[in-house]
Amino acid sequence: MVAAMDWREYWNRDTPIYVSDRHKLLHYWLIANDIAAIVPSPDAVVLDHGCGEALSAQRIAARCAYLYLCDAAPLVRERLEQRFRNEPRISVIAPEDVEDLSDQSLDLIVVNSLVQYLTLEELRHLLQTWRAKLKPEGRLVLADVIPPDVSPLTDAKALLSFAWKGGFAVQAGLGLVRTIFSDYRKIRGELGLAQYEESEMIELLTSMGFSAERRRPNLGHNQARMTFMARPA
Numbered sequence: 001m002v003a004a005m006d007w008r009e010y011w012n013r014d015t016p017i018y019v020s021d022r023h024k025l026l027h028y029w030l031i032a033n034d035i036a037a038i039v040p041s042p043d044a045v046v047l048d049h050g051c052g053e054a055l056s057a058q059r060i061a062a063r064c065a066y067l068y069l070c071d072a073a074p075l076v077r078e079r080l081e082q083r084f085r086n087e088p089r090i091s092v093i094a095p096e097d098v099e100d101l102s103d104q105s106l107d108l109i110v111v112n113s114l115v116q117y118l119t120l121e122e123l124r125h126l127l128q129t130w131r132a133k134l135k136p137e138g139r140l141v142l143a144d145v146i147p148p149d150v151s152p153l154t155d156a157k158a159l160l161s162f163a164w165k166g167g168f169a170v171q172a173g174l175g176l177v178r179t180i181f182s183d184y185r186k187i188r189g190e191l192g193l194a195q196y197e198e199s200e201m202i203e204l205l206t207s208m209g210f211s212a213e214r215r216r217p218n219l220g221h222n223q224a225r226m227t228f229m230a231r232p233a
């Protein structure tokens with residue numbers, strides 16, 4: 001039953017957030033390209049935390065030495081393992097496994113569109129872990145963070161604009177109507193999404209031992225949301 005569900009359970013199944021296969025494909029293609037563009041060097045070891053189905057992760061792997069794909073949902077991990085079983089430079093891991101990575105071993109940690117599903121306590125815990133796992137010159141990129149003034153309507157407009165350019169506008173319109181009646185809307189109403197002011201996020205990152213700044217553009221298609229670039233201070 002939806003009322004008893006939390007966000008982690010919600011993601012452990014096929015969700016209606018992608019309005020069509022083309023939407024999902026283009027979404028992951030765009031995210032992978034945006035992440036590939038910030039990989040600092042071909043020797044980099046990269047973690048994509050909360051990666052989702054990461055359909056185009058091989059594009060990131062092609063730009064770095066090693067890529068860890070981490071997702072909390074067992075179903076998502078099974079699919080990733082299947083998809084990347086022949087990619088020697090990609091490992092699929094659970095959030096608990098991140099704790100076991102060597103300290104100061106990662107050059108880049110990307111966290112796209114995850115923060116809104118975490119409590120402040122969970123986010124603090126993860127920031128502590130990420131801080132420990134980053135090399136001194138490594139970078140944490142927290143992206144798609146939702147500011148308080150961004151409404152579901154703004155998200156809908158961003159999706160329609162992405163859909164128009166991507167050739168799936170009709171499906172996007174229908175998908176938005178479906179969303180109104182979906183579990184996502186109900187669970188969002190019950191659990192809410194964590195939203196942060198730019199200054200709040202910078203303060204949080206600073207208090208957790210990072211030096212941080214806003215980075216424009218945001219990763220992905222929705223420029224009403226924010227990306228932060230942080231380094232161990």
Ligand SMILES: C[S@@+](CC[C@H](N)C(=O)[O-])C[C@H]1O[C@@H](n2cnc3c(N)ncnc32)[C@H](O)[C@@H]1O
Pocket residue numbers: 007008011012031049050051052053070071072073076095111112113114117
């Ligand atoms: C909105 S999706 C984002 C997927 C991908 N990063 C993207 O940008 O498309 C959120 C993903 O985070 C995963 N997730 C939720 N809580 C998590 C946690 N604490 N640690 C790792 N993954 C988590 C979910 O299973 C889901 O696949």
